[in-house]
Amino acid sequence: MPTEVNQPVSMIDPSQLLRPEAAFNDKPIEAFRDYSIDDGDPIKERVRRTYYEQHTNMTVDLVKQKREKWLKFNHFKATIKDALIKLNELVDESDPDSDLPNIVHAFQTAERIREEHPDEDWYHLTGLIHDLGKVMAFYDEPQWCVVGDTFVVGCKWADSIVYGPESFKDNPDTYNPKYNTKYGMYEPNCGLDKLWISWSHDEYLYQFLQHNKAKIPLKGQYMIRYHSFYPWHAGGDYRHLTTEKDEEVLQWVLDFNKYDLYTKSEKVPDIEALWPYYEGLIEKYIPGVCEF
Structure with a gap:
C-alpha cells in the first residue's frame, strides 16, 4: 500500500501489506491497527500509553525476571475452559480494534478458522486459546507486560515496532552498548529459538503448552508463540x-494472522452454543486441570 505523504514511516503498519482482499466483517480493512495519535480519542490514548509504558520498561533484565517468575507454572491450576472464561473480564488495553472482552475475540478467531479449515480441528483450538496467556493480567501483571505486539530485546530496536524506536527513549537498554547494535547479544542468523522476545502472553502460552504436554501440533504452538511478533512477520525486520x-514458521504465522486480526468486529458469536464443540477439542488436545 503506498505511503501517505503526510504520514511518518514509523506509523505505517506493515501488516496492511499482507491484508486479505476483503475484511472478514463489515469493518473497512484500512481501519484495523490504527495507531495514529489523537489526544481526543480515549481508546487511542489508552493504546499509546500502554505501548509507551511497555517500551520504556521492557529490558533484557525484565524479560529474564518474568521468565523466572512465570515459567515455574505455580500461580494457579484450572481447566482450559475455566481459564478462558476469565477472559470475559479482560479488555486488551493495547488493542485499537476492539473494546470487547477478550473471550469474544477468541471465539471470533476460532470460528473463522473453522469455516476455512473445517478438517483441522487443532487449528480451531489454536484460534480459541491463542490469547489465553493474558490471564497473567489477573495475577499482578500490568497489561503492558502481557498484551501488545512483541519485539526482540537485546539488540537495536526495529524500525517497524509500533510508535517507532523513538518510543524507547526512556528505556535504559537503548543506551547500553551490549544491546543497542544491529546484532546486540546475538550471533548472525542464530534463529528464532535463540532470540529473547519481549515478555508477553505469546511466549508464556507457548511455554505453558510445552509444560502441560499439550497435543496441539508444533505448527499451532509456533503460531501462538509468534502471532504478536509483528515487526518480524509483518514488518520484515530481524531477517539478519x-x-x-524460520521461513516455514513465518508462513504458518502469516496464515494465522489474518484470522487473528481481521475477524475483530462487534458481531458476537453465540458462545454458549459453541462451548460443547470446543470442550471436545480441549478434551482431545489439552485435557484436565493445567498448571498456569
Whole structure:
C-alpha cells in the first residue's frame, strides 16, 4: 500500500501489506491497527500509553525476571475452559480494534478458522486459546507486560515496532552498548529459538503448552508463540537473525494472522452454543486441570 505523504514511516503498519482482499466483517480493512495519535480519542490514548509504558520498561533484565517468575507454572491450576472464561473480564488495553472482552475475540478467531479449515480441528483450538496467556493480567501483571505486539530485546530496536524506536527513549537498554547494535547479544542468523522476545502472553502460552504436554501440533504452538511478533512477520525486520528454517514458521504465522486480526468486529458469536464443540477439542488436545 503506498505511503501517505503526510504520514511518518514509523506509523505505517506493515501488516496492511499482507491484508486479505476483503475484511472478514463489515469493518473497512484500512481501519484495523490504527495507531495514529489523537489526544481526543480515549481508546487511542489508552493504546499509546500502554505501548509507551511497555517500551520504556521492557529490558533484557525484565524479560529474564518474568521468565523466572512465570515459567515455574505455580500461580494457579484450572481447566482450559475455566481459564478462558476469565477472559470475559479482560479488555486488551493495547488493542485499537476492539473494546470487547477478550473471550469474544477468541471465539471470533476460532470460528473463522473453522469455516476455512473445517478438517483441522487443532487449528480451531489454536484460534480459541491463542490469547489465553493474558490471564497473567489477573495475577499482578500490568497489561503492558502481557498484551501488545512483541519485539526482540537485546539488540537495536526495529524500525517497524509500533510508535517507532523513538518510543524507547526512556528505556535504559537503548543506551547500553551490549544491546543497542544491529546484532546486540546475538550471533548472525542464530534463529528464532535463540532470540529473547519481549515478555508477553505469546511466549508464556507457548511455554505453558510445552509444560502441560499439550497435543496441539508444533505448527499451532509456533503460531501462538509468534502471532504478536509483528515487526518480524509483518514488518520484515530481524531477517539478519533468523534462518531459512524460520521461513516455514513465518508462513504458518502469516496464515494465522489474518484470522487473528481481521475477524475483530462487534458481531458476537453465540458462545454458549459453541462451548460443547470446543470442550471436545480441549478434551482431545489439552485435557484436565493445567498448571498456569
